[in-house]
Amino acid sequence: DRQGDLESELERLYLAYFENDLSQGHISDDYAAGLGMLRRGEVVFPNPPLALKGQVTGPVSWSLTVVDENQRPILYDDVLGEAVAKHLRLKAAWQERELAKLASRTVMFIDEPYMASYGSAYVPLSRDQVIGLLEEVFAGLEGIKGVHCCGNTDWAILLKTSIDILSLDAYGYSEKLALYPEDVARFLERGGVIAWGIVPTNAMAETETVDSLVKRLHEALDRLVAKGVSRDALLRAGMITPS
Template structure:
């Protein structure tokens, strides 16, 4: 009952006809619990398959963990329209399908990455959460947490770690209230907004959570910043938390240095600079 547009860029769900057979087929498949039935095709994830091929030839001791990611259920549901014009986010029936679909896609990625014997992290990225709490996204806090937790728990129940990245600002308290292991935020542009939730951050760290500081800009600004600039900016954020009573040691143990977002919109040279700065900053913060 899904319809892909002629340009291949939009997906709609045609619920104007009886969808009971399609739904029954989906749930029958889901209940088998076999992640291979939810395999992501090479055409849709050429980068993932290329990474696997590369890693098969790569020294396993050169990395400490492997990370995959899927689109989060809230973002996907908010991007798919029903025949009635509403998005699938507001169709409880199809929202549940999307949650379970992405849970199994995440599980499938986990099975592929876990074969190398390294810790595996699966992210469910949620750019749509920038609209959470606004008139553009009218779902409850409880429903949002429940949807995310279903994806997280699927991965965690098999020994994986989970994370979520949101490109802009959101209700970070809601996200840290979920069962996610790693919260990834744009620390270059929105650090002050995130640190406003310092009380929730403390609770999150105390329960074992990790902060992924997206401190390296993934815009044209990357050409004009230095490692020194980023160390200074990151230290200011850490010091803010220390001033609120956080243990600096705990912050350092539970922090990951990352780019602020993906590099798909950058030139190759800019993307390489993002990676180099991320590495240099990580080394500098360990000294």
């Protein structure tokens, strides 16, 4: 709300950003009850976890969801759009730091459902602008980092970022990823991992079997292999996840 003391709030955010004051990225139990239970030691692991994964909403989706006093997404405001990325950088880095106290390896995901709208008038950003917003958040992370988009998007944009893991709804959109074989190949060559969300989380789960999902996954791999991507590379750098 620009009628409030926006200038002082932005000043406080930028001061925390430049001083890397992660306490300003604290996430309360009201917003992350499960994380709070982890931090308080209320979750007992039978064995030390190999890794812990956290997530925050990405800057594109967050700034399209949050609106100003005129119900206009703040993504359309250059000042606030840039501030959002710095705000989320602190949030992601704080969460990563807390998870690192409990596991030797952390995985932080940026969720970008609204990237499915990229290319429409709803997301008036260039490729470089999107990459810049994402990289602002990633730059605050020290562990493994990934991005998830639950719809279709310009996958080349996400593959060109510094992510270690690309997560997609492979059940519904694997054929779209196959439109970017060169980008996928380069991503794998630099050590990237693809999280194939081949297990549906909607009503379709009731119609599928292990065999049918394995077949569907092989079909997804075949599309990329047919365009020159190494099957061995895909298999070595693949994970199976819910969609």
